[in-house]
Amino acid sequence: MLIDNFTLIALATAVEPLRMANQLAGAELYSWKLLTVEGEAARASDGITMLPDASIRDEHDFDLVIVVAGIDVTRSFSPKEVSWLKQLSRRHVLLGAVCTGAYVLASAGLLDGYSCSAHWECLEAIQERFPRVQTNNHLFTVQRERITCTGGTVPMHMMLSFLARRHGQELSNAVSHMFVCDRVREEREQQPMPMLPKLACAQPKLAEAAQLMEANIEEPIELQELATLAGISRRQLERLFLKHLGCTPSRYYLRIRLNRARRLLKQTSCSIVEIAAMCGFVSATHFSRCYRKFMGRAPKHERMDVTTPETTDNVITDTMQSLPSSSMMALHRARVEPTYGIFGPENPPPRSSGTMN
Numbered sequence: 001m002l003i004d005n006f007t008l009i010a011l012a013t014a015v016e017p018l019r020m021a022n023q024l025a026g027a028e029l030y031s032w033k034l035l036t037v038e039g040e041a042a043r044a045s046d047g048i049t050m051l052p053d054a055s056i057r058d059e060h061d062f063d064l065v066i067v068v069a070g071i072d073v074t075r076s077f078s079p080k081e082v083s084w085l086k087q088l089s090r091r092h093v094l095l096g097a098v099c100t101g102a103y104v105l106a107s108a109g110l111l112d113g114y115s116c117s118a119h120w121e122c123l124e125a126i127q128e129r130f131p132r133v134q135t136n137n138h139l140f141t142v143q144r145e146r147i148t149c150t151g152g153t154v155p156m157h158m159m160l161s162f163l164a165r166r167h168g169q170e171l172s173n174a175v176s177h178m179f180v181c182d183r184v185r186e187e188r189e190q191q192p193m194p195m196l197p198k199l200a201c202a203q204p205k206l207a208e209a210a211q212l213m214e215a216n217i218e219e220p221i222e223l224q225e226l227a228t229l230a231g232i233s234r235r236q237l238e239r240l241f242l243k244h245l246g247c248t249p250s251r252y253y254l255r256i257r258l259n260r261a262r263r264l265l266k267q268t269s270c271s272i273v274e275i276a277a278m279c280g281f282v283s284a285t286h287f288s289r290c291y292r293k294f295m296g297r298a299p300k301h302e303r304m305d306v307t308t309p310e311t312t313d314n315v316i317t318d319t320m321q322s323l324p325s326s327s328m329m330a331l332h333r334a335r336v337e338p339t340y341g342i343f344g345p346e347n348p349p350p351r352s353s354g355t356m357n
Contacts, residue, residue, distance in 0.1 A: 001035045001036070001056065001065060001066070001067050001068065001081065001084075001085075002034055002035065002036050002052060002068050003067060003068065003073065003076050003077050003081070003101065004042060004043055004076045004077070005043050005069070005071045005072050005076045005085055005333060006042065006068045006069050006070040006099070007071070007151060008044045008045070008046060008048065008264075009151070009153065010068055010070065010098040010099040010149075010151050010152070010155050011044075011098075011154075012152050013154070013155040013156035014066055014155035014158070015157055016157070017030055017159035017162075017163060017175050017346060018159065020178050021163055021167070021179075024175065024178070025167075025172060033052075033060075033221070034050065034054075035052050035056050035109045036052045036056070036079045037055065037056055037057075037084075038055050038057070038357060039052055039054060039055035044070070045070040045333070045334070047070045047076065047329050049134060054065060056080070056081070056084045056144070056190070062093055063094060064093070065085070065094070065096070065099065066095075066098060066101070066147075067081075067085070067096070067098070067101035067102075068097040068098055068101055069101040069103065069104055070151075071100075071336070071337050072333065072334075073100040073103045073104065073122060073125075074103065074267055075124060075336075077104050077107070082107055083102060085105065085108045085110060086109070086110070089108075089110050089145075092145060093145075094145050094146075094147070095146055095147075096149070097116075097117050097147075097148045097149065097153045098149045098150075098154075098158075099118075099122075099149075099150070099151035100119050100121075100122040100151070101118075101148075102116045102118035102126060102133075102148045103126055103129075103221050104119065105146070105148070105220065106126055106130040106133050106183055107130075110146070111132075111133045111146065112132040112133060114133065114134065114141075114143050114144070114148075115135075115136055115138075115143050116134065116135055116136070116148040117136060117137075117138045117148045118135065118149075118150060119150050119151040119191075120150070121263065121339065122267070122324045123135050123137070124260060124264055124267065124268070125263070125264075128264065128270060128278075130311050136177070137191050137267070138187060138189065138190065139154050139158070139185055139186070139187060139190070139191060139287070140155075140161070141160075142158075143185065149303060155230060156179065156181065157181075157184055160172045160176055160181075160184050161184070161187060163175060172184070203240060203244055204242070205230050205231065205236075205237075205343075206240045206245075207245055208229075208230045208231075209240075209241075211228065211276070212229055213256050214256060216255050216279070217256065217260055217278070217279055217280055218251060218278055218279070218280055221235055221355065222249045223242070223249055226249065237249055237280075240331070253292065254290065257280055258290065258294055260279050261275050261276075261278075261287070262338045264279070265299055265302045265303050265304075266338050267338065272284050272287070272300065273306055273336075275287070276288075283348065292299050314337075
């Protein structure tokens with residue numbers, strides 16, 4: 001089932017292993033359909049629209065239904081999807097979700113008491129809104145009648161594991177080989193840390209300290225205790241951060257807490273006072289001052305981007321004198337995402353020229 005603003009890569013990597021399994025087996029082991037509420041076209045996060053095969057209102061007999069979501073998931077679905085998923089659960093249909101789709105399942109109460117995986121950008125929203133859901137940082141989770149997964153290319157690894165359980169490792173390996181996938185990732189592997197993976201591998205003490213920071217946001221750990229837990233001196237800890245990350249441990253820790261605050265501002269209805277406490281600040285005033293200093297704007301303005309998002313109706317650029325392009329519309333829809341603009345004009349990524357067809 002496609003949720004508006006779903007990510008194409010999550011959809012493709014969930015379906016393609018099944019297609020390849022059919023090809024290699026020379027038989028229709030699996031069939032699939034794309035569904036929306038009314039059978040209307042679904043728009044992906046990049047602005048590309050897809051026509052579904054059917055509506056959820058039609059009669060279906062599915063063994064597995066996967067919710068495919070993407071950006072702005074908290075505002076991209078309706079009670080109709082939730083009601084339909086509840087009906088499927090009562091019929092004991094296996095339910096899954098990829099990328100941020102776990103939020104939709106959680107909204108239906110279908111992950112209460114279950115462990116679940118979701119894209120790291122969505123985890124805080126699930127944790128705060130649905131406390132009965134046992135979120136984890138695993139790449140994917142299979143538990144009873146639920147399979148949930150993070151985003152990017154990870155759905156492919158979840159489906160390869162699914163194929164191995166149902167048809168044996170040989171077929172799963174063959175599918176992996178066809179997709180030039182040299183390593184199938186395991187269910188309990190962790191989502192990558194914000195820190196560069198290569199750096200984390202090369203500097204395990206640095207990675208350990210960063211993980212401790214990530215795990216202790218509401219009640220921050222003093223640097224001396226952090227160093228002790230990581231098995232190094234405070235001076236060594238400071239040297240590692242300055243050498244490899246170009247900042248002090250305190251500044252890195254503050255950045256982690258503020259990034260979490262940004263996700264909560266954009267993805268939840270928690271008040272600024274509540275978010276300040278959740279992110280380890282002694283007061284809302286202290287939080288607002290730090291947020292403005294490091295993010296360049298006040299928390300209330302961050303929240304306003306979500307409650308009154310800018311439309312694309314009046315977007316005009318030098319090269320576009322009529323309707324905005326799909327890429328520009330996708331960019332404006334992404335304004336509500338916590339990672340929007342983190343590589344802004346002051347630190348732009350490499351530019352490329354031309355367009356792709």
